[in-house]
Amino acid sequence: MSVSREEVQKIAELSKLQFSENELEKFTKDLSNIVDFADKLAKLDVEGVKPTAHILDIQNVFKEDNVKPSYKREEILKNAPSAQGGCISVPKVVE
Amino acid sequence: MELYSLTVSEIARKIKEKEITIKEVLDSVYNRIENVEEKVSAYVTLTKEQAYNRATKLQERLDNGEDIGIMGGVPIAIKDNICTNGIKTTCSSKMLENFVPFYDATVIEKLENAGAIIIGKTNMDEFAMGSSTENSAIKKTKNPWDLERVPGGSSGGSAAAVACDIAPCALGTDTGGSIRQPASFCNVVGLKPTYGLVSRYGVVAYASSLDQVGPLTKSVEDAAILLNVIAGKDEKDTTSADIPKKDYLKSIKDDIKGKKIGVPTEFISDGINEDVKKAYEENLNTLKELGAEIIEIKLDYAKYSLPTYYIIATAEASSNLGRYDGIRYGHRAKDFSSLDELYVKSRTEGFGDEVKRRIMLGTYVLSSGYYDAYYKRGQKVRTLIIDDFKKAFEKCDVIAIPTTPNTSFKFGEKTSNPLEMYLEDIYTVPVNIAGLPGISVPGGFDKNGMPIGMQFISKAFDEENLLQVAYTFEKNTGFNMKKPNV
Helix, strand or coil: CCCCHHHHHHHHHHCCCCCCHHHHHHHHHHHHHHHHHHHHHHHCCCCCCCCCCCCCCCCCCCCCCCCCCCCCHHHHHCCCCCEECCEECCCCCCC | CCHHHCCHHHHHHHHHCCCCCHHHHHHHHHHHHHHHHHHHCCEEEECHHHHHHHHHHHHHHHHCCCCCCCCCCCEEEEECCECECCECCCCCCCCCCCCCCCCCCHHHHHHHHCCCEEEEEECCCHHHCCCCCCCCCCCCCCECCECCECCCCCCHHHHHHHHCCCCCEEEEECCCCCCHHHHHHHCCEEEECCCCCECCCCECCCCCCCCCEEEEECCHHHHHHHHHHHECCCCCCCCCCCCCCCCHHHHCCCCCCCCEEEECCCCCCCCCCHHHHHHHHHHHHHHHHCCCEEEECCCCCHHHHHHHHHHHHHHHHHHHHHHCCCCCCCCCCCCCCCHHHHHHHHHHHHCCHHHHHHHHHHHHHHCCCCHHHHHHHHHHHHHHHHHHHHHHHHHCCEEEEECCCCCCCECCCCCCCHHHHHHHHCCCHHHHHCCCCEEEEEEEECCCCCEEEEEEEECCCCHHHHHHHHHHHHHHHCHHHCCCCC
16 A cells, blocks of 8 residues: 555544544545556656646736625625624634 | 427527527426436526526517527526525535525626526536546436436536436536536537636636636537637636637638648557547548548657646645635534534535545645655646647647547446546546647447547637537537437
């Protein structure tokens, strides 16, 4: 396996995901296979090649800093799993 | 001929000339949906009430002598990852099963300004990750040509709907082939425009440097009409390109005399199905007989597109999908004892396996120690693939390759090994990596009667040449006229 079970566990933590023992095993196998597949690129000579982030020749895109109407607060809050007093409610984070 | 079987251009013309009413069109399409949808399951949501309300208003305006737009009264189905104001947009995920956007994607605004009527939202692989629509958390869409087989994906619902006449046209999104591959599996036309030609504002992000919205239609002419409507610079999408507006209908010409068609024989020699290969070769002959010049080209790095894609796309996905944390919208877990547990449980419950796999892989290739070996290297190989295409287009106008190495497969056939499913995208992925436009046009049938797609690729922002070649091919082969029996 090119990716270890411990690594998968660590990546899961970074990804904010949780897996059962069986799932961990399956993901270790799947990720190893995919990483092996991605290793095909390792043999290519990319010395001096510039990386491409996307194909358009644009850097920063600026626009005038004008005030415009935004979306309505109550509309936005309709999709919140929990809301009160015009705010999204979340569990207490500071004791 | 039933109204539901007409093309966009025919419906728009008949409505404009008062030969038929908009209500009659909707009646015909919704009746058809009532008869066929149960078997095919292409839709996640139907928007019948809104559609009829809109039809009444558009008809009034038309009757008052107003111009209601080039798609005036034409029904359209929308892939469920494109935000529609007041209509659920689920991405076929448990994470967004109750998400109702409060704004329209730019493409939706443009369609409505052109007079189109949204009749429903279509099923897809969860968050557009997949090649069979089997990754939908909501339902299983079947291929209208054989209900035991997949419609392709991720825009499987859109392709199936157009194929069996329960939508005259549809929008899909294409990150690695998600418009062209299902179009090929279902015998419809699927166009992925140049990256940046169509605004992505309001389209749920999967891999932002690759995603692009495009039409699925019954003809190349219809694809040109829809592209006319949805293309254009949008200040809400900073990656939308500032290029002069074009009329793509001008490309609808039956003429390819002297056009140079590039064929990368070496790239397509491995793992291709015999029937697909045979159809492809016959199609090249047809193009030659029509006066095109077939030119051998080399795409040395194209075979590295898939690993490059699975590094870049998953890296971008792992970042894009970080927003689903159970806080502002989307699924929130019921039981949690801390904020961190809320995040973890909400995400673990809300995402399906393929989405988790891609988030994990993306996190892996971006993590310290692997970033240079995978992500950075992937971006460099991307440059090599782009240069490959640039060189090829010095010798030809349009490249022709099959859309997929195989035709539609049976449910469950490729679900146990994710890598096997990924390999289905081998001919479509290079186009996204290089940001080019590509179109899949019906190109024949295999020995089981399943559709085969013919793919054309052109230079960036050269949809004119692309559409002209595709149109001429379609006009002189007529594979798109054959319909499934459902």
